[in-house]
Amino acid sequence: MEYNIEKINQIGKQLAEFIEEAVVQTEVESIRIGNVEMALREALQALGGSALKQYLENADGEQEAEIECACGGKLKYQRRRAATIWSVFGKVTYKRAYYAGCACQNGCAPVDCRYGIEPGKVTAGLAHLIALSGIKEAFDEGRKWLKEYLLFEVSENTIRSETQKMGELQRQADQALVKEMQDMKSLQQRERNQPAAPDILYGSIDAAKVRIEPRDPQEKAVEKRETWRDLKAGCWYEGEVVPVRQQSTRQKEKVQREGVALRAKNKKYFCDIAEAKKFGKLLWATGCAAGADRARLLVFICDGAVWIWNLIAQYFPNAIQIVDWYHAADRLKRIAEEAFPNLEERQTWLKQVTEDLWQGRVEAVIEACRPLAKKSKWAKQSLTYYRNNLERMRYDQFRASGLLIGSGIIESGCKQIVTQRLKLPGAQWNLDGAILTAKARTAWMSGEWQKLVSARSLLPLAT
Numbered sequence: 191m192e193y194n195i196e197k198i199n200q201i202g203k204q205l206a207e208f209i210e211e212a213v214v215q216t217e218v219e220s221i222r223i224g225n226v227e228m229a230l231r232e233a234l235q236a237l238g239g240s241a242l243k244q245y246l247e248n249a250d251g252e253q254e255a256e257i258e259c260a261c262g263g264k265l266k267y268q269r270r271r272a273a274t275i276w277s278v279f280g281k282v283t284y285k286r287a288y289y290a291g292c293a294c295q296n297g298c299a300p301v302d303c304r305y306g307i308e309p310g311k312v313t314a315g316l317a318h319l320i321a322l323s324g325i326k327e328a329f330d331e332g333r334k335w336l337k338e339y340l341l342f343e344v345s346e347n348t349i350r351s352e353t354q355k356m357g358e359l360q361r362q363a364d365q366a367l368v369k370e371m372q373d374m375k376s377l378q379q380r381e382r383n384q385p386a387a388p389d390i391l392y393g394s395i396d397a398a399k400v401r402i403e404p405r406d407p408q409e410k411a412v413e414k415r416e417t418w419r420d421l422k423a424g425c426w427y428e429g430e431v432v433p434v435r436q437q438s439t440r441q442k443e444k445v446q447r448e449g450v451a452l453r454a455k456n457k458k459y460f461c462d463i464a465e466a467k468k469f470g471k472l473l474w475a476t477g478c479a480a481g482a483d484r485a486r487l488l489v490f491i492c493d494g495a496v497w498i499w500n501l502i503a504q505y506f507p508n509a510i511q512i513v514d515w516y517h518a519a520d521r522l523k524r525i526a527e528e529a530f531p532n533l534e535e536r537q538t539w540l541k542q543v544t545e546d547l548w549q550g551r552v553e554a555v556i557e558a559c560r561p562l563a564k565k566s567k568w569a570k571q572s573l574t575y576y577r578n579n580l581e582r583m584r585y586d587q588f589r590a591s592g593l594l595i596g597s598g599i600i601e602s603g604c605k606q607i608v609t610q611r612l613k614l615p616g617a618q619w620n621l622d623g624a625i626l627t628a629k630a631r632t633a634w635m636s637g638e639w640q641k642l643v644s645a646r647s648l649l650p651l652a653t
């Protein structure tokens with residue numbers, strides 16, 4: 191929106207005088223910038239509320255004796271009736287023309303319909319700010335700091351319901367995408383349009399446990415008891431070389447050691463608490479949207495639970511599969527600690543096998559672990575692990591092709607969704623609540639929040 195700066199300056203001048211008077215009357219002895227700012231914020235908020243009220247009251251135009259009802263019948267003018275909404279400026283009460291008297295019993299305020307207003311509810315503009323706190327903080331914690339930002343109170347329940355509304359919009363978007371990517375016609379349509387695809391696209395999948403513990407007795411009766419469920423999450427992303435000037439100390443060390451430091455960009459996260467079969471459809475659909483079916487190289491980097499490799503083989507059989515380097519190397523550390531009490535021996539062994547693994551000599555790693563299987567449980571288990579993932583650990587080849595070999599992206603993703611939100615103190619989830627909050631949060635993490643904001647502003651859908 192463009193402002194007429196002269197007009198703004200005029201209003202600003204008036205406001206400055208108004209604040210000057212108000213601040214002078216306060217008891218505060220020495221007035222600091224903070225006091226002036228606060229007084230201005232409060233005044234601007236009141237001003238915004240007043241302006242919104244007047245805007246809506248002016249929006250009515252000429253009233254008519256009769257208007258069409260959505261049902262096809264007629265609605266008669268009643269009177270200008272008051273309605274209250276919660277906006278970013280706080281509570282606003284305004285009067286607008288109200289029509290009723292149709293056989294269908296429904297009434298109508300044309301202004302409300304036109305602007306997507308639900309009387310008694312939160313406006314879309316406020317809803318998205320509230321939901322932002324809900325994806326970041328426990329709802330009760332969000333209530334406290336929203337008050338500092340907004341200068342008025344929002345209840346914990348409102349934060350929960352607005353956050354989950356955003357999650358519901360994301361769930362609907364997910365469902366629509368899954369449907370689209372299962373539909374032959376729309377797939378062919380996409381084929382013809384040839385949307386741009388990345389050269390190398392990466393995918394990573396992981397899971398983390400979430401405790402589902404219904405809050406009230408009614409829910410408890412349905413969901414029975416506390417259960418741990420897997421939140422499955424995935425991420426599509428591309429790699430890019432970190433420019434020298436932006437390299438952190440760790441990345442600089444990496445460049446010295448490995449010749450290059452890569453990082454992920456265009457990260458698109460998705461998640462669900464669902465069976466692998468259902469999650470697979472979401473994997474496929476989000477993958478198509480990210481260009482997985484058209485990229486020159488499709489690369490999966492995972493920590494390697496069997497269900498994950500199975501899904502990848504089912505949906506993207508031609509993809510390159512890589513076991514996350516850090517997990518593979520970390521095993522060697524654990525084996526060394528278990529098998530070698532002598533520090534020097536331990537370090538000598540570890541240095542050699544880590545180098546072997548780094549060079550993709552997985553057979554040598556297996557040979558080095560084999561004699562340790564008797565005294566180290568980790569070594570015994572890892573023999574199978576390295577054997578099963580032989581081709582997924584050709585790190586020399588992957589590095590030579592300039593590929594990323596770490597799945598840190600999805601581990602950080604799971605952490606952001608689960609550890610940093612779903613497991614916060616005070617969080618208690620029923621299944622839907624956990625899913626919706628997680629989905630809303632992934633939209634933010636993927637840079638897709640504005641899509642939800644736009645969708646939210648269309649609610650309630652005009653009938």
Ligand SMILES: [Zn+2]
Pocket residue numbers: 259260261262263264292293294295296
């Ligand atoms: Zn009607």
